[in-house]
Amino acid sequence: MQTVRQLADLREAIAAYRKAGERVALVPTMGALHAGHMALVEAAKRAADRVVVSIFVNPKQFGPNEDFSQYPRKELADSTMLSKAGVDLLWLPPVEVMYPEGFATNVSVSGVSETLDGAARPGHFDGVATVVSKLFNQVRPDTALFGEKDFQQLAVVRRMASDLDMGIDVVGVVTQRDDDGLALSSRNAYLMPEDRARAVALPRALGAAARTIEDGGDAQAALAQARDALAAAGFAVDYVELVDAETLGAPEKDRPGRLLAAARIGTTRLIDNIAVNLNKYG
Structure with a gap:
């Protein structure tokens, strides 16, 4: 695996892939x-023929009271894991490469950014859109892959890539979970043992609400029950909402739905979401 930290080296490597006619992810x-x-x-x-992984802890997507300085950084372990997995190139830019002195551009995606985590974390999705647009311009991939766990982020990136005619296939990959159902997250490492044990209430509450809605039950009552279940488990709830899976707006019968939640247990903020069939909604 090749590891690069400077833009000129990245572009040289990508140019070689393109010269060979290879598809890049x-x-x-x-x-x-x-x-x-x-x-x-x-x-x-x-x-794709070639896989590029970027690692960059993006300061622009962290709020002033969030965990940027504490966010786990495990460069050696990450690099070893990626090399063993057969990744071709690891892009590890320093902050001064991503945001050189005088950097003044902000990318904002309206419509899918303002609600849910956008309301709870003002400016977060501008930071996401800005850094992802830079990564897309730097690597110029044919396809880019994002986890569905960060479902609103996925929607923001898809809208940005479409609106700006980037020609990149943005693919969502199903959320990976522990055996008890908790979505895998780098922030799970923050959880104290007792909080980790209680955290399983998050996927369970979403699952119970989804089953009620899919059976034609009252959606608002199901959402309220999910919030109550999380509070009873010790969570401070930011939101539990049912939305249209594409627009993140109001859900509509017979369109794909998504149930999303964010809640804090101890000092750790967790998010999760699941698909909901809305054939019996309303």
Whole structure:
């Protein structure tokens, strides 16, 4: 696996892939890799001839009171994991390469950014869209793979790539979970043992609400029950909402739905989501 930290070296490597007529897949990450990230890598290997993984802890998507300085950084372990998985190139840019002195551009995606995590974390999705647009321009992949766990992020990136005619196939990969159902996340490492045991209430509450809605039950009552279940487990709930899976707007009967939640247990904020069949909705 080739590891590069400077843009000129990255462009030289990508140019060689293109000269050989090879298809390129990008997996953007912030490191602290786990089985969820490796599922993205495996999907990328199936989709392209060459797999590029980026690791960059993006300061622009962290709020002033969030965990940027504490976010886990495991460069050596991550690099070893990616090399063993058959990744071709690891893109490890320093902050000064991504955001050189005088950097002044902000990318904002309206319509899918303002609600849910956008409301709870103002500016977060501008930071996501800005860094992903830079990664797309740097690597110029044919396809890019993102986990469905960050479902709103996936919607933001898809809208941006479409609106800006980037010509990149943005692919969502199903959420990877522990045996008890908790979605894999780099932030799970923050959980104290007792909080980890209680955290399983998050996927269970979403699952129960989804079953009620799919059976034609009252959606608002199901959402309220999910919030109550999370509170009873010790969570401070940011939101539990049912939305249209494409627009993230109001759900409609016979369209794909998505149930999304964010809640904090102890000092750790967790997010999760599941698909919901809305054939009996309303």
